[in-house]
Amino acid sequence: MNALKKALGRGEGAGVLPSLIAIVIGLLAGFIVLLVTKPGQALGGFTAILTGGIVDMKSIGQVLYQATPIMLTGLSFAFANKTGLFNIGTAGQFVVGAYAALLVGVKCTFLPGALHWIAALLAAMIAGALWGFIPGILKALRNVNEVISCIIMNYIGMYMVNFLIKETIYFSLKNQSMPVLASANMPKAGLNTLFSTGINMSSLNSGLFVAVIMAVILYVLLEKTVFGYELKACGYNRDAARYAGINENRSIIISMAVAGAMAGLGGALLYLDGSGRGFNVVDVLAPEGFNGVPVALLAMSNPIAVIFSAIFVAYLSVGGLRMQLYEFAPQAIEIIIAIIIYFSALSLLIRGAVASLIAKNRERRGERGNKQAEGGDTQ
Amino acid sequence: MSLLYFIVQQSMYFSIPLLIVALGGMFSERSGVVNIALEGIMIIGAFSGTLFISFFQDIIKGQPLLILALLVSALSGVIIALAHAxxxxxxxxxxxxxGTAxxxxxPAFAIYAARMINSARNSNGTQQIQFNNQFHIAKVPVLGDIPVLGELLFQKTYITTYIGFAILIIAWLVLYKTRLGLRLRACGEHPHAADSVGVNVYKMRYIGVIVSGILGAIGGLVFIIPTTTVFDATVAxxxxxxxxxxxxxQWRPWRVLFAAFFFGTLKAISSAYSGIPFLLSLPVNxxxxxxxxxxxxxVVLIFNSKKSQAPRASGIPYDMGKR
Known part of the structure; x- marks a missing residue:
């Protein structure tokens, strides 16, 4: 109980409570949206959102499968955010990573077995890192606002990847990229049969492990190393960090490159999932990139918490697919997530309210304790 | 010469919405609130405006319909901007x-609402909103007959072009020639100093954000009208x-005008290059x-950002207790 209390209201009311409140408000708002559009089916639709992710083993597998790429884009956003950077460029980093992975997956036929998908993942990380590095170095050297440069890099990345796919690995019949070799796909590691309902297997694969391992690595890097401390110091107060002898420019550049690598890896894991998914050549920014933002914000940029918030957001999306049975458009889920983010932006207020509530409670309890103590004295 | 007319007319379609929306962002940022939500505000404005047109296009005709639609989208922009404010x-x-929220x-709301409305109206739950474009002005009477200038500015145009220029002039007048503008700018530079002489910082910032909501939403509709007859929940x-x-x-009206036309022309060239023989002949994808x-x-930002003249207090919440 104490541990739970600690987790819910650590110290000044931080912890997960503000996020939980935001989630509850978001879900309630979603219910209202359903009620307004189709009152008769709202309850059924809302129940589908809440339970769609756990109705059977396959759904659980699908939740974990959908959580994998957004876990990485969430990590990408969260890591940069720790250095005080707003990496809205995850969409661009995501697609260049996906392209690099697909290129290696289709073209590098000489790579044997497991080496093939490992090479594809590495290529994706390098491509993503480069796409994050550019806004980073522009911010460090030329003071270019990273929000704007990241957004611009998203569009350049999208058009460039579409162009490159058409030039190199285009499958014109389907207007998408060619299928990758089997050896480039992530091993299933038995996960798809473990999470299956009857003969319906989920799409889960070992990419989930890669994402979780990355979250742990980033956590250790941020919390247990001097370098991570320097990154966070730049995030808290850039001037103070510089005054303390920390190379802020280096921190900004490396932070953005690492963030880009994570998003790029996310792109690789989405397209190397073994389902034969091709990259559609359309001029639309990758939604998986932007979905990393709510994941990271809900997790308050803590890499370990990102694992859980990614699963939560994926859980809502899987529930949203089920909600379509009740003839609701799946965008209701995005509306819910947007409202959750809006209220998590108000977390300062919620945190303050929680803190004062806790303080009041403590005071009351303290008073009671004192009275008891006094009573004891008189007897 | 006709090629020049073509490029100028095309670039108007892209520059004017950029101008209007950027001016909206200017009001917000000069009052001290960063408004990255402009994209979302544009989508909401375009959504409500096109929806209004698709509902009323058989009842009201021509330019009055467009003006009413602009008012409707402005109202929707105010509502969404209030959430941000x-x-x-x-x-x-x-x-x-x-803003990110x-x-x-x-876009989620625009798609969701469009699908729900469409499935109720004609049972084809698509996310597009279709409307008839009846707002094109082939030639403005009298002014369109002026040699050269008439063909450049007063032919094959939309009323929104002139609204855009009117907004620019009004924005400049308000920001630099009125007491309100002075106070608004003060809140973006040094809100505590403004507060100390009796300026209501909260009120000024609300005004800034609401104006950005109005202009952002209008800009969204202005962008959609000349470029398509189907709104698909995006403003690209x-x-x-x-x-x-x-x-x-640099957060200044006349420079914003220049910047908007700079990018608008580039964008026009990129979307209409196939109509420009010279560019089409180049061996470029x-x-x-x-x-x-x-x-x-x-590239422009790389050379422009070092000496950035951003409003000093932009993005920093105003806390009366802080100094």
């Missing part, structure tokens, strides 16, 4: 996060481009033209 002014929330909300990143225009324009405006924007 409340979070960033009263709640002192992170303004970029609040609105940017996520707007124009809200973000408008932010870049605002930075390139069309993706290059699509990337060009963004690459040029980035």
């Amino acid at each position: 409340y979070a960033s002014i009263n709640m002192k929330a992170d303004q970029v996060i609040s 609105i940017n996520m909300f707007a 990143g124009y809200g973000f481009l408008a932010l870049a225009v605002l930075i390139f324009g 069309d993706y290059f033209y699509k990337m060009l405006p963004f690459i040029v924007t980035l």
